[in-house]
Amino acid sequence: MWKILRSRNFWLYTVLLFVVIGFFSFAQVASRNSLKVKKLPVALVNNSDKQYSKNLVKQLKEKFSGSGSQIKFINVKNTSILNKGFTNKKYYAALVINENFDGNLSLQQNYLKGLII
Missing domain, CATH: 1.20.5 (Single alpha-helices involved in coiled-coils or other helix-helix interfaces)
Known part of the structure; x- marks a missing residue:
């Protein structure tokens, strides 16, 4: 030792x-x-035109609309334009809301209500 x-x-x-x-x-x-992120471009594709998805998009934009916000949502009409934007490096990420978003959300709500009751 x-x-x-x-x-x-x-x-x-x-x-x-x-x-x-x-x-x-x-x-x-x-x-x-040393890492500070401001106005990170994120594409937002809303394929559903129903009420729940519109409310979600509205809430996201309101939450991240301030001057010191870290994310900047950019509306994109469809996924083909989204793919072109990714190849041109316009967007850092994407949030895609599918067509059946509202139906799936209401199914989940009904399922949870059934569990609670």
């Missing part, structure tokens, strides 16, 4: 281990504090 503590290699590896751990800890702290 004492031979290990007296060895130069043991202390060298210990110091090297602390340097590597310190370096990676510093790198993580610096990267977390």
Whole structure:
């Protein structure tokens, strides 16, 4: 046991281990504090023209409409235009509301009401 503590290699590896751990800890702290996102373009495709989907789109736009908002929703008419926008790197992400969104939502609501009752 004492031979290990007296060895130069043991202390060298210990110091090297602390340097590597310190370096990676510093790198993580610096990267977390420097990221600020503003007005990230996100495409919004509403294939359903019913009330629930319109309300969802309206609420999303109201929530992210401020000057310091992190997301900027851009209306897109259909998925072919969406694909062209992705190839031209206009959008960072997309939110697509399918045609049967309202029907699926009402089915889920009825199912949950049945579970509660």
